[in-house]
Amino acid sequence: MVKLSRKIEYALISLKALSQKNSGDLTSAKEISNVYGAPFDVVSRVLQTLNQAGIVKSIQGVQGGYHLLKNLEDITFHELIEVIEGPLALVKCIHDNDACEMAKSCNIISPVAILNDKINDFYQTIKISDLIINPSLVKFESKLEETSNVEAQRI
């Protein structure tokens, strides 16, 4: 139901690694692969995707590598998910009406579509810096208190 894919994990790990370098310094896919024990090809591909999305910048050739282009505070978790995995879809029929044979008898499409939107909204409130930079954990905690416990308190 909700599980980080390896790609998202590697993206978070990579972004954190880049964020810990001095500005101007480059980090290669190989370095990340070695330090964190993650498969080179997959890390490399994720970084390429982040480059295409303008989140990091790649420098080719010897001594090349990647550096951050965007501020981690300005990237939402929602944006990262969409960049890596495409539009969030709780059920296939959200972006492709023909994707489900049950469509014409389905009794739950519209509430599920609304839930889909709201999960998107929720993920837009989470910044990558919340997921990566330890000193802001307290801030992250308290922000989420505000946003998600309205009903939970009744239980």
Place this chain on the structure above:
Amino acid sequence: MVKLSRKIEYALISLKALSQKNSGDLTSAKEISNVYGAPFDVVSRVLQTLNQAGIVKSIQGVQGGYHLLKNLEDITFHELIEVIEGPLALVKCIHDNDACEMAKSCNIISPVAILNDKINDFYQTIKISDLIINPSLVKFESKLEETSNVEAQRI
């Protein structure tokens, strides 16, 4: 990253179907399977799971079937997910430290664990009645406005 499994879909469809019956009436797995074009075995298994969890009650034998035991307002989306799929785990290492070889070099465990908790909280604010009963869609919309748009408004 976020996708309803077929089991969750069939659970929602079944719960909605049960909720539309007069109280006292039973609905068989076969009926749900036929009406919604869902595979009998899978629907049947999901209903068995819901029975074990005390969400529905099964009556065996000829003329048997299922009826709701709990009020849909009293079941959270979080509870349904846990009943059908077990504890929500963004990453395997949340419930099993040995599940990941990268664990000792991982630089993102603790923020991801916090996010995991907060997604749980968020899903606890969603009631199954929100996902099933159409007349309350408006209420569902406005409730979620309160809970998830605090940051989104800035964007």
Place this chain on the structure above:
DNA sequence: ATATATAAGACTAAAATTGACTTATATAAA
């Protein structure tokens, strides 16, 4: 008795994810 229903285990098929292999291109440095 019999037909119809749930209960549950074991197995197979399909789909999605993950990772490996390969080739091409860019570029700093010897």
Place this chain on the structure above:
DNA sequence: TTTATATAAGTCAATTTTAGTCTTATATAT
């Protein structure tokens, strides 16, 4: 200008997860 090292990207294979099927057992109204 050659070489080593880096990104870029396509294809394929292995693995894991999900979904669905088959089979047998048990309960019960008629």
